Amino acid sequence: MDAHIPILQRFSLSGKTALVTGGASGIGRGFCHALGEAGAKVAVADVNQEAAETAVEELRAKGMTAMALCTDVTDPQAVETMVQAVVSEWGELTIGVNNAGMGVWSDAMEMPYALWQKISKLNLDAVFLCAREEAKVMAEAGYGKIINTASMSAHISNTPQKQCCYNATKAGVLHLTRSLAAEWAPLGIRVNSISPGYTKTMLVDKLLETPEGKSMLPRWLEKIPMGRMAQVEDLQGAAVYLAAEVSDYMTGNDLIIDGGYCCW
Numbered sequence: 001m002d003a004h005i006p007i008l009q010r011f012s013l014s015g016k017t018a019l020v021t022g023g024a025s026g027i028g029r030g031f032c033h034a035l036g037e038a039g040a041k042v043a044v045a046d047v048n049q050e051a052a053e054t055a056v057e058e059l060r061a062k063g064m065t066a067m068a069l070c071t072d073v074t075d076p077q078a079v080e081t082m083v084q085a086v087v088s089e090w091g092e093l094t095i096g097v098n099n100a101g102m103g104v105w106s107d108a109m110e111m112p113y114a115l116w117q118k119i120s121k122l123n124l125d126a127v128f129l130c131a132r133e134e135a136k137v138m139a140e141a142g143y144g145k146i147i148n149t150a151s152m153s154a155h156i157s158n159t160p161q162k163q164c165c166y167n168a169t170k171a172g173v174l175h176l177t178r179s180l181a182a183e184w185a186p187l188g189i190r191v192n193s194i195s196p197g198y199t200k201t202m203l204v205d206k207l208l209e210t211p212e213g214k215s216m217l218p219r220w221l222e223k224i225p226m227g228r229m230a231q232v233e234d235l236q237g238a239a240v241y242l243a244a245e246v247s248d249y250m251t252g253n254d255l256i257i258d259g260g261y262c263c264w
């Protein structure tokens, strides 16, 4: 690192290429905008093709270079194709944001095993599949930044909703992050995660539409020291920081952005 480069320049992603899974909506979409605004070319990968194309139109309208990739990240072959598509279009992949995920509330004793497997495949297995393919490209370049979306639920068992599978898979993301960070540090690949607290997105809005969800909101707010849910904008700075050279000495770590929830 050149100590003479001004600090804000070290946050720049100019000339870098980024891939964001689950990039078509919510937190992932916010990450796409943040990385693009910081200068990166952005590949928006999502199982929802139409939404991915809409996100790409938004990015292009801001003058960014972007492409949409319709990918189911739980499919190992599709993940390989997704990463190769970025490399064949832009020649490299510097930043991989493994963000696609979903939540589910279920009483543990009533939870069908098939549902457990579905959530685990997306929230944990797919993070591994994406990181593995991204790392192959980054290892060749001797440099890369992987950012996984975990959750405050990786750290605590938040209440009153019952979500043992979500909590367990997100805790898995944290330890996968640490394990890959240690294994790949000699290759120049940094692996970190971001743990959002309750954030206003489609995922949460859907849950809050249910009668159970409606009754939860006041109880959640009561437990957030900042007294409000996060907006996607509250998380964007962390993604740029972890993607940029300014954080090159950081690996295997997690940034919790939860309005203080985990302080209790």
Ligand SMILES: NC(=O)c1ccc[n+]([C@@H]2O[C@H](COP(=O)([O-])OP(=O)(O)OC[C@H]3O[C@@H](n4cnc5c(N)ncnc54)[C@H](O)[C@@H]3O)[C@@H](O)[C@H]2O)c1
Pocket (backbone or CB within 6 Å): 021, 022, 023, 024, 025, 026, 027, 028, 045, 046, 047, 048, 051, 071, 072, 073, 074, 099, 100, 101, 102, 103, 122, 149, 150, 151, 152, 195, 196, 197, 198, 199, 200, 201, 202, 203, 204
């Ligand atoms: N919203 C929150 O409060 C919150 C809190 C902590 C962590 N998170 C995590 O943040 C991430 C994003 O959540 P969000 O709230 O933005 O959700 P969201 O539902 O708004 O967005 C998720 C995106 O992932 C895509 N997706 C789903 N399955 C996919 C698959 N198999 N392949 C590719 N894409 C797929 C969806 O189409 C969607 O665009 C998730 O990992 C979630 O667990 C969310």
